[in-house]
Amino acid sequence: MPKIDWNEYACEGLYDELLASAGKPRPAAQAVCDYLSSIDAQEVRDLKTAAEVAIQVMGITFTVYSDGDMIDRAWPFDIMPRIIPSHEWAHVEAGLKQRVKALNLFIDDLYNEQRIIKDGVFPAELLEQSVNFRQQCVGIRPPGGIWAHICGSDLVRDKDGTIYVLEDNLRIPSGVSYMLENRNVSKRVMPELFQTGRILPVDDYPAQLYDMLAAMSPRQISEPNIVVLTPGIYNSAYYEHAFLAQQMGVDLVEGSDLIVGSDDCVYMRTIDGLVHVDVIYRRVDDLFIDPEVFNPESALGVPGVMRAWRKGNVTLCNAPGAGVADDKVVYAYVPEIIRYYLDADPILPNVPSYLCMREDDRNYVLANLDKLVVKPANESGGYGMLIGPHSSAEEQAKFAELIKANPRNYMAQPTLSLSVTPTLTDDAVEPRHVDLRPFILSSGTDTYVTTGGLTRVALVKGSLVVNSSQGGGSKDTWIVDTSGQGQVQGQGS
Amino acid sequence: MLSRVAENLYWMARYLERAEDTARLVRVSRHLMLDFPGTATLGWSSLISISGADEIFDEYYTERDAANVLTFLCADRRYSGSILGALAAARENLRTTREVMPREVWEEVNRLFLECSEIFSGTIDLRRLDDFLRVVIRGCQALTGMLDGSLSDTPARTFCAVGGYLERADMITRILDVRSANLLPRTPDDLTPFENLQWMSVLKSLSAYQMYRQQVRLRVRGPDVVRFILLNPQFPRALYRCLNNLHRKLYTLPRATLACQRVTELLGMLATEDAASLADSPDRLHAFVDELQLGFSRVHEAIQGTWFAGVDSPAPVVAD
Numbered sequence: 001m002p003k004i005d006w007n008e009y010a011c012e013g014l015y016d017e018l019l020a021s022a023g024k025p026r027p028a029a030q031a032v033c034d035y036l037s038s039i040d041a042q043e044v045r046d047l048k049t050a051a052e053v054a055i056q057v058m059g060i061t062f063t064v065y066s067d068g069d070m071i072d073r074a075w076p077f078d079i080m081p082r083i084i085p086s087h088e089w090a091h092v093e094a095g096l097k098q099r100v101k102a103l104n105l106f107i108d109d110l111y112n113e114q115r116i117i118k119d120g121v122f123p124a125e126l127l128e129q130s131v132n133f134r135q136q137c138v139g140i141r142p143p144g145g146i147w148a149h150i151c152g153s154d155l156v157r158d159k160d161g162t163i164y165v166l167e168d169n170l171r172i173p174s175g176v177s178y179m180l181e182n183r184n185v186s187k188r189v190m191p192e193l194f195q196t197g198r199i200l201p202v203d204d205y206p207a208q209l210y211d212m213l214a215a216m217s218p219r220q221i222s223e224p225n226i227v228v229l230t231p232g233i234y235n236s237a238y239y240e241h242a243f244l245a246q247q248m249g250v251d252l253v254e255g256s257d258l259i260v261g262s263d264d265c266v267y268m269r270t271i272d273g274l275v276h277v278d279v280i281y282r283r284v285d286d287l288f289i290d291p292e293v294f295n296p297e298s299a300l301g302v303p304g305v306m307r308a309w310r311k312g313n314v315t316l317c318n319a320p321g322a323g324v325a326d327d328k329v330v331y332a333y334v335p336e337i338i339r340y341y342l343d344a345d346p347i348l349p350n351v352p353s354y355l356c357m358r359e360d361d362r363n364y365v366l367a368n369l370d371k372l373v374v375k376p377a378n379e380s381g382g383y384g385m386l387i388g389p390h391s392s393a394e395e396q397a398k399f400a401e402l403i404k405a406n407p408r409n410y411m412a413q414p415t416l417s418l419s420v421t422p423t424l425t426d427d428a429v430e431p432r433h434v435d436l437r438p439f440i441l442s443s444g445t446d447t448y449v450t451t452g453g454l455t456r457v458a459l460v461k462g463s464l465v466v467n468s469s470q471g472g473g474s475k476d477t478w479i480v481d482t483s484g485q486g487q488v489q490g491q492g493s
Numbered sequence: 494m495l496s497r498v499a500e501n502l503y504w505m506a507r508y509l510e511r512a513e514d515t516a517r518l519v520r521v522s523r524h525l526m527l528d529f530p531g532t533a534t535l536g537w538s539s540l541i542s543i544s545g546a547d548e549i550f551d552e553y554y555t556e557r558d559a560a561n562v563l564t565f566l567c568a569d570r571r572y573s574g575s576i577l578g579a580l581a582a583a584r585e586n587l588r589t590t591r592e593v594m595p596r597e598v599w600e601e602v603n604r605l606f607l608e609c610s611e612i613f614s615g616t617i618d619l620r621r622l623d624d625f626l627r628v629v630i631r632g633c634q635a636l637t638g639m640l641d642g643s644l645s646d647t648p649a650r651t652f653c654a655v656g657g658y659l660e661r662a663d664m665i666t667r668i669l670d671v672r673s674a675n676l677l678p679r680t681p682d683d684l685t686p687f688e689n690l691q692w693m694s695v696l697k698s699l700s701a702y703q704m705y706r707q708q709v710r711l712r713v714r715g716p717d718v719v720r721f722i723l724l725n726p727q728f729p730r731a732l733y734r735c736l737n738n739l740h741r742k743l744y745t746l747p748r749a750t751l752a753c754q755r756v757t758e759l760l761g762m763l764a765t766e767d768a769a770s771l772a773d774s775p776d777r778l779h780a781f782v783d784e785l786q787l788g789f790s791r792v793h794e795a796i797q798g799t800w801f802a803g804v805d806s807p808a809p810v811v812a813d
Contacts, residue, residue, distance in 0.1 A: 242589075242592045245592040246591065257495050269495065270496060271496055271499050271746065273747075
């Protein structure tokens with residue numbers, strides 16, 4: 001690999017997060033670009049190796065389904081950070097807060113008065129057909145009216161520089177631990193760059209998460225008992241469950257550790273006997289959380305926990321049924337939802353969306369399968385998608401049938417030209433497509449947005465699929481302070 | 494602390510102790526073999542017996558030669574008591590409980606397992622055996638130090654200690670039992686020129702040789718060795734001391750009466766047996782060790798029943 005020369009970097013026709021054009025780093029990225037081109041090729045390789053060793057030693061892993069004996073893989077990480085200037089981030093942050101606030105109002109409304117349907121803004125038949133609407137949640141008002149306490153929204157940037165919201169994950173969004181670990185790895189391997197004090201820290205998240213969860217406790221006591229409920233070590237996000245529990249200093253429990261008493265309160269089995277649980281940060285899907293109410297086969301859940309929740313004896317985060325609003329068809333209505341509840345225009349735009357349930361939209365989608373990205377309304381992880389421009393005629397024909405058979409289940413969006421950022425390959429630095437998943441915490445009185453988020457990168461040249469389960473990697477995300485000379489606040493007069 | 498977590502930590506500590514003790518045992522045996530002429534009958538077979546793994550060994554191997562026994566004890570993942578198997582099991586136990594552990598403990602267990610698996614992937618290279626054993630022993634010692642230096646005095650630490658002491662007690666008696674079986678004289682005149690060496694190996698298996706020499710200034714003799722290993726109150730790998738520590742740790746846990754009582758019974762057995770006379774009678778020593786091991790099982794059952802499985806009462810007993 002030759003020494004990095006940004007003049008040779010081929011980002012023509014793409015929006016690059018770090019460089020305005022070949023040889024011209026954006027102001028916020030100047031320092032890191034200078035640094036990387038100042039060291040020789042061997043040193044760059046050494047950085048890469050150091051990061052790999054750090055990841056292995058720190059045991060940062062993710063789990064891949066059906067991977068036989070090897071259930072853990074080292075987390076794929078690219079040392080070159082993705083950089084966003086702080087003034088731009090302030091705008092994104094305001095947009096996300098607005099969006100999540102509206103979504104929580106929307107969910108609370110759907111399970112209670114349904115004003116938005118009565119007012120004719122949201123079609124009743126959409127709700128009737130929603131697979132994530134939970135009848136068992138109707139009439140419930142969780143503390144503060146909050147259903148989606150933790151939201152992970154996926155953002156993408158198009159080639160004109162506009163940042164769009166691609167989707168909202170309101171059920172059990174994952175990835176935040178990797179955001180934190182990516183920072184730890186970068187600090188280990190490139191400490192020099194952090195000494196400028198211009199890269200805003202991200203470490204506050206576990207404390208913020210803890211405060212939010214504690215604020216949700218039904219019992220008004222100084223130290224409510226909070227637990228993280230995991231499906232267990234074979235879950236792909238187990239690493240994250242353990243990490244967050246550890247960082248918050250709370251117990252990581254499995255379903256079998258919890259029991260619902262005859263008083264309809266939740267207890268955990270401990271060496272001291274049974275201990276009352278106030279808040280469950282649950283990372284188990286709705287349908288598995290209580291075999292008495294949902295899937296009776298589930299061994300991951302806690303029998304009776306829904307009973308305890310409905311009586312207000314325990315808070316579940318996120319609330320069961322919150323997924324009703326992260327359906328990709330509902331997504332298309334989010335701008336309307338924001339206007340309806342907040343009487344304001346959306347700060348962050350949605351990607352234009354075609355709903356196959358609407359006849360005009362469907363005909364357009366069927367006629368343009370080769371140009372569009374078609375998504376099932378309720379899948380996550382990038383499975384079951386059709387990426388038009390990269391698909392074969394057979395795949396398109398298959399999707400046409402699927403759409404006709406069940407139009408409500410599909411929506412389509414134009415293929416955006418996703419932004420790129422310099423990424424280290426085996427023998428060069430090349431542009432690769434990225435997205436960004438920030439996390440938003442809501443307690444009803446407070447909303448917190450992570451500083452940046454998890455940048456995912458499609459490591460395969462030209463690929464748009466960033467999911468780690470399908471060959472994606474990740475990067476540290478730097479929000480760089482662009483105010484003034486970047487001095488640490490509090491200095492000077 | 495969650496019952497499940499307590500149980501995982503207990504097993505993690507047992508597996509780490511087992512990995513370390515097995516490594517010590519293999520190291521000493523290997524050195525001993527080098528001192529023996531030709532095809533010493535003492536042989537590798539006894540190592541399998543010490544580990545209580547005859548059945549599983551015979552399932553996978555036919556001959557008890559050096560290569561097979563060493564591969565089995567060091568690197569055979571099919572046997573959870575092998576060094577790699579134990580390290581893997583320790584890692585799995587810790588993987589599900591690492592939120593209660595200082596991060597460097599997880600990193601070290603993870604690193605140790607990876608390093609060890611790298612040295613032996615599949616078969617044993619005898620030239621690298623010493624390296625391997627050194628890595629294991631040092632790694633386990635480093636972990637003991639880390640736990641001591643970075644884990645607060647909470648039940649997490651207690652369950653680690655409890656698991657470690659119980660496993661150590663178990664290994665001490667196994668080593669004494671099998672090693673002594675072919676060492677203790679059937680008749681007083683039945684002395685071989687290697688007897689001294691073999692008793693030394695019993696001590697060395699427990700890293701007890703130096704400490705023994707400091708305290709027992711006579712030449713190494715069977716009765717003294719047996720007494721030292723069973724009853725010495727100062728040496729960390731002497732049974733008496735080990736059980737005493739176990740009792741002290743259990744005592745700090747809630748609802749510890751039953752488990753403490755079981756350990757007290759074991760200490761009582763040590764107090765009444767005339768250890769020195771056991772050394773003169775291999776059959777009595779063997780029977781005594783059997784009883785001790787039944788006692789260890791009873792301690793384990795008490796721990797299991799009190800803290801891991803026994804809190805399923807339908808009417809909540811709330812302990813805030």
